[in-house]
Amino acid sequence: MIYIRLLPLLLALFSVEVFSQEGSSQSTTVTRDNKKFTFRCDGTTSSSEVNVVLQIESEKKLILNGRLDELDDCSQASWLIENIDTDNSPTLVLLNPGRSGLNAQYSAFLVSDGSVAAAGYLPVSAEKISGSEYRSYSSEAGSVWERTDSLVAGVFSVTNELQLVLRGSVCTNKAGEILDQAPCNATKIIARPGKPICVKYKFHKGHLLPSSSCARLTR
Secondary structure, eight states, rough: HHHHHHHHHHHHHHHHHHHHHHEEEEEEEEEEEEEEEEEEEETTTTTTTEEEEEEEETEEEEEEEOOOOOOOGGGGGGEEEEOSSTTSSSSEEEEOOOOOOOTTTEEEEETTTTTTEEEEEETTTEEEEEEEEEEEEEETTTEEEEEEEEEEEEEEEEEEEEEESSSSSEOOOOOOBBBSSSSSSSSEEEEBBTTTTEEEETTEEEEEEOOGHHHHHHH
């Protein structure tokens, strides 16, 4: 009789465990050249990972496995699939592992032929402006920023940044290059109402631009 009474309880606990495992997994599928790639985000905080399985006919093969950050939570994850350019270009698969806020980033993957490769990170707020370029905006410490991420050699990297300084100052030399000095021993330019400062950064080096170059940031 004791075993009979315990059986419903054991079944209930088993059902809860199965539901929890299923709830902590999110997946999506990409089909290319008669090959099916299944992307799965499995686990919760401190235990999340990405697994990619290639299926050709009845055969399945794990082709990619990677751990995510400790704060990532696959139960809150979402997937996004985009085409890079033409039909022959790689397919872009983006994973938001449960992150939120202005600094949230996708984990990016490229599907090409019979392979899948990690392609770095891309801001969740970024909008596509061309086949392989994305643009995002943010604001901090009295400045508005425009960031361009480009797919270069199969990996996303920041290729251009514009900073519109509304409050504060920048330190420059005679060539208009931004100097990281405190205090400033060169020329100090102060942003004033109606007269912001426009700076372009490339490869972490800043250079002054006419304010008209940051016109879209004033909007």
